[in-house]
Amino acid sequence: MVSALAVAATVTDPEMPMLTLVDLGVLRDVDESGDRVTVTITPTYSGCPAMATMRDDLVHALQDAGYDEVDVKVSLSPAWSSDWITEHGRDRLRAHGLSAPGPAPTGPIPLTLAPVRRAIDCPRCGSADVRLTSEFGPTACKAMYQCSTCLEPFEHVKEI
Amino acid sequence: MDSHDLDLDHDSVYDGLLGGDASQWAFGTDFEDPLAGVDTTIPAGVDGAVLAAYCLMLGDDALVYAHRLSEWTSNAPDLEDDIALANISLDLLGQARLLLARAAAADPSVVPVLPDGSPVPPEDALAFFRDESAFRNVRYVEAPNGDFGVTIARLLLFSTHRLALLQRLAASVDPVLAAIAAKGVKEVTYHRDYAGRWFVTLARGTEESRRRLVAGLATVWPMYAELTRCSDVEARAAEQAFGVDPATVGDEVDAVVEHVLATAGIERPDVPASGTGPLGRTGRHSEAMGRLLAEMQVVARAHPLGKW
Known part of the structure; x- marks a missing residue:
């Protein structure tokens, strides 16, 4: 079975699908304990409407990979910074114009x-x-x- | 892929039509709780009811102003400003969701009771199912938009004031409120710059743009005083170190506004503050509020079970 972290790391941003949530710095933590996976994400902007889709996409990806119990938590602090976009993410942004x-x-x-x-x-x-x-x-x-x-x-x- | 369950396939456009996915419903489409997993324990020395009342004030300012600004969508002078005002509105709406959710977690009794089986989350119940007298926003944010000159003048004073407040609230003893504020600081910084730049541009533009800006400033100036008046709730919030007395940011706001006025070459309006007492903070709103709420709430109120 693929690790929950590896599965979560494949989920992409719905608005910028060239970036994974890891590239974007939104995925903060993936915790596997027993049958339950807890994923922690942090919002980019307070009103970002993509957050709901990210949550749904994480749940679906993990369930497809065999993780039945998935919780997605929000971490508000520290607030997301564009500095958290990885070097790989920056390359992907540039490659996509x-x-x-x-x-x-x-x-x-x-x-x-x-x-x-x-x-x-x-x-x-x-x-x-x-x-x-x-x-x-x-x-x-x-x-x-x-x-x-x-x-x-x-x-x-x-x-x- | 034989065993692939199409009901779980998020990529299918038909997903949800069979009832397997809650995301078709009007409510519950987003995070059921924007504070999911956040520790909302009330810190020692903080009265939950006062914290809730304070968060409603900050949240209602953002919600009502977000709704007003959203009225510019498809009506702004050009596409870029249409998008800019919609973005500012969206940021404020996001702040409102978090603040209303914080209020509901701090004191569940503030949330209107809805019919059994309603999927409406607490922050939506607060936004769409409270009556006018239960809203705690200042009148300043409910006034009609007016023209672009009025809108820019109003946004400059509002965002300057809110940025100063949020910067202080980032040190709130309530970690949830502190986190919401720290996030908001980053967003409102862009709002203030946008308003400041347009203020200078309109002032230095044509005779007509300057005339409208000066008139806009004179319109919003008397109402601005309401933001700096300290209500009982704000005073208690400041005492308990989770909130800020809005009067204490007055000098900072004044210095920023003075700088913008000087850059724009615009005189400080010589008009007295209107009204006395906290007004909107005690639920006494202007005529415009009823119409605003009617439009904002009509669909939700017609469908309290959230299905349409």
Whole structure:
């Protein structure tokens, strides 16, 4: 029988299916005791609607692998950070045309009245000449950019 | 794959039609409990009823404002702002779910009683089955959106205030509230930046955009005072070290707003605060609240068993 951890590690993010929950840093713990598996995940954003699907996908994957008793727990603290996206996850993001987040901000929170300047490259053509079109994208975790060289729009996973 | 049980196959679009999967129901589609597995024991020295009442205030502010902001969906000036306001609304809705769930866990008696067999989880029961007088949000968040100028002015003051509150609440003696707040800080930081940037952009834009922003600020300014007034519940929450007296963040909020006003070249409005007493915090709401709740709650109330 495949270990519960190995099964849980195959489950992908419903919004960004190129990433597993491990790549995303959402899967915090998988505990096997007796017949029962307890999986702990942490929400990326408070209102992330993908959390329910992640929970269902984990339960289904583990049940298909023969684990009948599966609990999915939430861990709120520490809060998820984009720093938890693994190097493998970052490579996968870039391979799929998304820009990976830079280091998450720490320390006092500045008020940023000018557009955010991020040192990022277009994931398609590699140009550094990109411009932010919106800090809010199609999912809570993404900002929208456009490359000024190849003109393609792309999504950037936000630092949080 | 012969033994594969199609009822368990999450990839099948027909999954759930036969009743094997609860996710078809209106309620219970998400986490049955957004605090699943979280230790919700009430810390020593904290009164559960006061903790619940305090979480309802913070949660209702987020819920009601989320609903208001969601009204911009498909109506914003352009697609990017449509999406931005919907995202901000979604973040606040997520915070509301956690806070209402925290309130329900701290004092189950705050949750409205629903018919036997109803799958409605406590945070949904609080959102959809309380009457107007049981809501504890400030009037500030229930007022109609107005135009984009009013919306940006309102969001700037709200998110600046909420960010300051949440930063302090991250040190709450209630670990659940502290975790919810620490998460919210990251989100509201983006909200405040969004509002601040648009505030400056509208102020420095055309004569018309500036006129509307100034008018918007004058509209929300008198109502803002309500956020900084300390109700009895907030005072007791502060005493018990799990909450924050909202008046104590006044100076910090003021400094941020002053900075934005200076950058925008906009004068501080010379209008007095409206109303006296805690108003919304005691369940006394404005006319707009009834209509907002009617729209927000109508479908859930028509189907208390959550099946349609």
